[in-house]
Amino acid sequence: MSWNERQRAMLEAMGLKLWTPVVVEAPLIESDVAVAEAPAPPAPPAPPRVVAAPARPPIAAPAPARAVAPVTAAAAVDAALAQARGVARETIARLDWPGLRDEVAACRACSLCESRKNTVFGVGNERAHWMVVGEAPGEQEDLQGEPFVGAAGKLLDSMLRAVGLSRGEGTPERQVYIANTLKCRPPRNRNPDPSELAQCEPFLQRQIELIQPRIILAMGRFAVQQLLRSQEPIGKLRGRVHRYQGVPLVVTYHPAYLLRNLPDKARAWEDLCLALKTLEESPPRDESAAPGATPSTAGTD
Numbered sequence: 001m002s003w004n005e006r007q008r009a010m011l012e013a014m015g016l017k018l019w020t021p022v023v024v025e026a027p028l029i030e031s032d033v034a035v036a037e038a039p040a041p042p043a044p045p046a047p048p049r050v051v052a053a054p055a056r057p058p059i060a061a062p063a064p065a066r067a068v069a070p071v072t073a074a075a076a077v078d079a080a081l082a083q084a085r086g087v088a089r090e091t092i093a094r095l096d097w098p099g100l101r102d103e104v105a106a107c108r109a110c111s112l113c114e115s116r117k118n119t120v121f122g123v124g125n126e127r128a129h130w131m132v133v134g135e136a137p138g139e140q141e142d143l144q145g146e147p148f149v150g151a152a153g154k155l156l157d158s159m160l161r162a163v164g165l166s167r168g169e170g171t172p173e174r175q176v177y178i179a180n181t182l183k184c185r186p187p188r189n190r191n192p193d194p195s196e197l198a199q200c201e202p203f204l205q206r207q208i209e210l211i212q213p214r215i216i217l218a219m220g221r222f223a224v225q226q227l228l229r230s231q232e233p234i235g236k237l238r239g240r241v242h243r244y245q246g247v248p249l250v251v252t253y254h255p256a257y258l259l260r261n262l263p264d265k266a267r268a269w270e271d272l273c274l275a276l277k278t279l280e281e282s283p284p285r286d287e288s289a290a291p292g293a294t295p296s297t298a299g300t301d
Ligand code: URA
Pocket: 033, 120, 134, 135, 136, 137, 138, 141, 146, 147, 148, 149, 150, 152, 153, 180, 220, 256
């Protein structure tokens, strides 16, 4: 692949000096957020394709009684979802920004509240066209109450800058909103537990509904698998456009993983380009639709 001058400048900004596609079998990495990605198999770039994730159950519908079945991670998620649905999901789905912030700050739905120093709600323009979804706060995020402020966050900021985006400045078109699937740090950065992910999901879902992003960039295995209701590894899910509640969603590697697997930065760059292209080809957002006016109608389509 050959790059023009502007693209080279972007690559530089992302810390990509060499542009030689090298495929390595990356070992599982214990990152500062316990990120573990499967390396993507070397494949020719596929043309963008829109796929629909499997439908999720409507929020308000009561969970059907289940026959005894082997307990799987998916079953644990379903069980926690059913529980959350009965208790707080519908309430969360109607909250405005201040209400949602308060609920997150006060949340004691799972044991992560015992060890957290701060909840980590999210940051950025509440009408941003871009939304980045990460996994869970690490140590620095827990201390500062803001997502992606550690080493992985610095790389994320560089990647965003490379395509003219920022969490802090600019118009909604050039700004991102950054949030995590979990709002509290798992102790010692262990992997998120399926029931914790399920408990926390209504918060993220409501954030997405309020923001109405035009594109979602899902980073890392836990964010991707949670949003897409998939068990597939990142390497199999990236390279095409998915949808979450109608919003185009592009899958990419977690920045903490990229810090340890430099060759995959090239793939992350391709993912960013796919997200850019998808956004450019999407119809404009209806800005007259007031955010937060409609109650949640959850479901991946
Ligand atoms: N990794 C994440 O996924 N989120 C953060 O906020 C920080 C590191």
